Amino acid sequence: MRIALDAMGGDNAPHEIVMGAVEALKKEADCEVLLVGRQAEIEAVLDAEKPDIDRERLPILHAEEVIRMGESPVDALRKKKDNSITKGLGAVRQGKADAFVGAGNTGAVVGGATLLWKLIPGVRRAGIAVPLGTRGNSSLVVDVGANIHCKPRHLLHYGMMAAIYSEHVLGEKEPRIALLNIGSEDSKGNTLVKETQALFEASPLNFVGHCEGGEIFDKKAEVVVCEGFVGNVVLKVSEGLAETMHAQFEEIVGGRVSSDENAGMAEHIKKFRRATDYAEIGGGALLGVNGICIISHGRSGRRAIGNAISLAAKFVRADAPGKIEAGVDALRVDS
Amino acid sequence: MRIALDAMGGDNAPHEIVMGAVEALKKEADCEVLLVGRQAEIEAVLDAEKPDIDRERLPILHAEEVIRMGESPVDALRKKKDNSITKGLGAVRQGKADAFVGAGNTGAVVGGATLLWKLIPGVRRAGIAVPLGTRGNSSLVVDVGANIHCKPRHLLHYGMMAAIYSEHVLGEKEPRIALLNIGSEDSKGNTLVKETQALFEASPLNFVGHCEGGEIFDKKAEVVVCEGFVGNVVLKVSEGLAETMHAQFEEIVGGRVSSDENAGMAEHIKKFRRATDYAEIGGGALLGVNGICIISHGRSGRRAIGNAISLAAKFVRADAPGKIEAGVDALRVDS
Numbered sequence: 001m002r003i004a005l006d007a008m009g010g011d012n013a014p015h016e017i018v019m020g021a022v023e024a025l026k027k028e029a030d031c032e033v034l035l036v037g038r039q040a041e042i043e044a045v046l047d048a049e050k051p052d053i054d055r056e057r058l059p060i061l062h063a064e065e066v067i068r069m070g071e072s073p074v075d076a077l078r079k080k081k082d083n084s085i086t087k088g089l090g091a092v093r094q095g096k097a098d099a100f101v102g103a104g105n106t107g108a109v110v111g112g113a114t115l116l117w118k119l120i121p122g123v124r125r126a127g128i129a130v131p132l133g134t135r136g137n138s139s140l141v142v143d144v145g146a147n148i149h150c151k152p153r154h155l156l157h158y159g160m161m162a163a164i165y166s167e168h169v170l171g172e173k174e175p176r177i178a179l180l181n182i183g184s185e186d187s188k189g190n191t192l193v194k195e196t197q198a199l200f201e202a203s204p205l206n207f208v209g210h211c212e213g214g215e216i217f218d219k220k221a222e223v224v225v226c227e228g229f230v231g232n233v234v235l236k237v238s239e240g241l242a243e244t245m246h247a248q249f250e251e252i253v254g255g256r257v258s259s260d261e262n263a264g265m266a267e268h269i270k271k272f273r274r275a276t277d278y279a280e281i282g283g284g285a286l287l288g289v290n291g292i293c294i295i296s297h298g299r300s301g302r303r304a305i306g307n308a309i310s311l312a313a314k315f316v317r318a319d320a321p322g323k324i325e326a327g328v329d330a331l332r333v334d335s
Numbered sequence: 336m337r338i339a340l341d342a343m344g345g346d347n348a349p350h351e352i353v354m355g356a357v358e359a360l361k362k363e364a365d366c367e368v369l370l371v372g373r374q375a376e377i378e379a380v381l382d383a384e385k386p387d388i389d390r391e392r393l394p395i396l397h398a399e400e401v402i403r404m405g406e407s408p409v410d411a412l413r414k415k416k417d418n419s420i421t422k423g424l425g426a427v428r429q430g431k432a433d434a435f436v437g438a439g440n441t442g443a444v445v446g447g448a449t450l451l452w453k454l455i456p457g458v459r460r461a462g463i464a465v466p467l468g469t470r471g472n473s474s475l476v477v478d479v480g481a482n483i484h485c486k487p488r489h490l491l492h493y494g495m496m497a498a499i500y501s502e503h504v505l506g507e508k509e510p511r512i513a514l515l516n517i518g519s520e521d522s523k524g525n526t527l528v529k530e531t532q533a534l535f536e537a538s539p540l541n542f543v544g545h546c547e548g549g550e551i552f553d554k555k556a557e558v559v560v561c562e563g564f565v566g567n568v569v570l571k572v573s574e575g576l577a578e579t580m581h582a583q584f585e586e587i588v589g590g591r592v593s594s595d596e597n598a599g600m601a602e603h604i605k606k607f608r609r610a611t612d613y614a615e616i617g618g619g620a621l622l623g624v625n626g627i628c629i630i631s632h633g634r635s636g637r638r639a640i641g642n643a644i645s646l647a648a649k650f651v652r653a654d655a656p657g658k659i660e661a662g663v664d665a666l667r668v669d670s
Binding site for chain 2: 072133134137145148149180182187189190212213214215216217218226228229230232233234235236237238239240241242243244245248249252253268269271272
C-alpha cells in the first residue's frame with residue numbers, strides 16, 4: 001500500500017516529517033510513503049540523512065506551495081492551488097495513494113478532505129477521533145475540533161464511526177459508547193447532551209450512558225462522544241497537563257537519575273515518560289469522509305509521524321471507510 | 336474569625352473532615368471552626384483522636400440530616416430542613432460565622448448559598464473558580480460547573496470576580512483575564528465566545544484575549560473564563576489525568592524507590608507528587624454570592640479540608656466579597 005504524507009506540514013517540516021516516513025517504512029514492510037511537497041527540500045533531507053531504506057519506497061510528488069499553521073484554511077485552499085495538502089489528498093482521490101497523513105494546518109486538512117473526497121453518504125459532518133489516556137488504557141474521544149456547531153445526529157454518527165475505528169482498527173471487542181457529560185445522573189447536562197442521549201438510546205449502538213471528564217482515563221467506555229469545542233479543550237488540556245507534569249517531573253526527579261548513575265531507575269523513568277507521552281498516539285483520524293486521513297499534532301517529530309503512518313496503514317488493512325459506510329446505512333437516521 | 340464547616344459533607348465524612356478542621360487550626364492561629372452536623376458523630380471523632388487543640392476552638396452546631404452526594408439538590412434542600420449545609424450557610428447569614436466550607440453535594444451548596452445568601456446586586460449567576468496547574472504556576476479557571484446556561488455577561492462577571500480573587504486573595508499583580516477558546520485567532524470559537532470577547536474588549540478589565548486548553552498550565556493568564564459545562568470537563572479531565580499519571584508513575588517508578596533504599600530519590604518523588612496533587616488546592620470558591628463559600632472535592636481528605644479552611648480564612652482577611660461588590664459596581668453592565 002501507499003500512504004501520502006504532507007512533507008511540508010507541521011512545525012518540524014520537512015526534516016522530521018521525512019524522517020518519520022523513514023521510521024514507518026522500517027516497521028511497515030508492505031508500505032510505501034508518497035512524500036508530497038517541495039522536491040528539492042525533501043531530497044535535501046534524504047541526501048543528508050542517507051537513511052537505510054530503498055529510495056523507491058519513498059517516491060516524491062512535488063507541490064510548490066505550503067499552507068502555514070496560522071493561515072485561514074478557506075483562503076489558503078483557494079489561493080494556493082499547488083499546495084502539499086490539496087495535492088496529497090488529490091493523490092488519494094486519484095487512486096495513487098491509499099491514505100493521507102498530515103501534521104499541518106488542521107482546518108485546511110479537514111476542509112480539503114471534505115471538499116475533495118466528499119462526505120460518506122448519510123454523514124453530515126466529519127469529526128476527528130483521538131485516543132486519550134495512558135498507553136494500553138485509552139478511550140477514543142470524538143470530536144476534538146472539526147465541528148463546533150454540532151447537532152445530536154452528528155454526535156450519533158461520531159459515536160458509530162469511532163466504534164468501528166475502535167473495533168476494527170484497535171481490536172476492541174464490542175466497544176462501548178458514552179456521552180461526555182458533567183455528571184452521571186440523567187438530569188445533568190445541557191440540551192445538546194440530552195437530545196443526543198435520546199438518539200443513542202433509540203439506536204442499536206452499544207451506548208452505555210454518560211461519562212465525566214475524568215472517566216475518560218478510567219476507560220469507562222472505549223468511545224467518548226462530545227461536540228468539537230469541548231473535545232478540543234479536552235485534547236489540549238490533556239496534552240498541556242501531561243507536558244507540565246513531565247516538565248515538573250524532569251525538574252524535580254529527572255536530573256538526579258543520571259548523576260546517581262542509577263541505571264535501573266533511569267529505565268523506569270523512561271518507561272513512565274513513554275507511557276504518558278502523547279507522541280505515541282500518532283494522530284487523530286478524520287472520520288466521515290470518503291477516505292483515510294490521519295491528522296498529526298503540529299509539533300510532531302519523527303516518532304509521532306512514524307506512528308501516524310502506521311495508524312493509517314492499520315485503517316487501510318481494516319477497510320475502515322467501507323465498514324463505516326455500511327454502519328451509516330445500518331443506522332438509518334434520516335439526515 | 337470563625338469558619339463554618341459541613342462536617343457531614345464528602346466521601347470521608349465525618350472523620351477526615353473533622354480532622355481537616357484540626358489541621359487548619361494548627362496553622363491558622365486566629366481561627367475557630369464551627370463543625371456543623373451530627374453532634375454525637377463529630378464528638379466521637381474528637382474523643383477518639385484526642386487532637387492537641389483547645390476544644391473551645393471547635394464548637395459544634397448540631398444538624399440532624401445529611402444531604403448525600405447523589406441526591407437531587409432541589410429536592411434535598413426542600414425536604415431535609417435540618418441538614419448540615421443549610422445550617423452552616425445559615426450560621427454565616429446570621430453572623431455566627433464568617434465563611435462556609437463544604438465537600439458535600441456541590442449542587443446543594445451552590446443552590447443553598449444562592450437561596451440563603453442571595454446574589455451580589457448586579458450579578459446574575461454564581462460561578463465556581465478553581466486554580467488549576469502545578470503548584471506555584473496555576474491559573475484560576477471559572478466557571479467549573481455552577482452554571483451551564485451561560486450568557487456573555489455572566490462570563491464577564493466571572494472574569495472580574497476571579498480577577499479580584501487572584502489579586503486580593505492570591506496576591507497576583509494586575510491579573511490578566513483570558514477567554515478559553517479552541518484557537519488563538521479571532522475567527523475561532525463559537526457564538527458565546529465571540530459575544531463574550533466583545534464584552535470584555537469594551538470593558539475596563541485587563542483582558543488579554545484567547546487561551547487554549549493547554550495554555551491553562553502555561554499561565555498565559557491568571558484568570559481563564561469559560562462556561563460551566565466546558566469548565567467542569569476541564570476540571571475533571573485535569574484531575575483524572577493527574578491521578579492516572581500518578582498511578583502509572585507509582586506502578587512503574589514508585590515501588591522501586593523504597594526497595595533501592597534511595598532516600599534522596601524518594602524525597603524528590605514525594606516532591607513531584609505534591610506539586611501535581613489537586614488536594615493541595617483545597618477547593619473552589621463560589622463567586623457572586625453574598626458571602627464566602629469554599630467548595631471542596633467530594634473525595635477530600637484532612638489535608639484538602641485543612642487547605643480549604645485556610646483558603647476561606649484568606650478570603651475573610653481580604654474582604655473579597657466587599658471588593659467584588661465594588662467591582663460589579665464599577666463594571667456598570669446593565670443586568
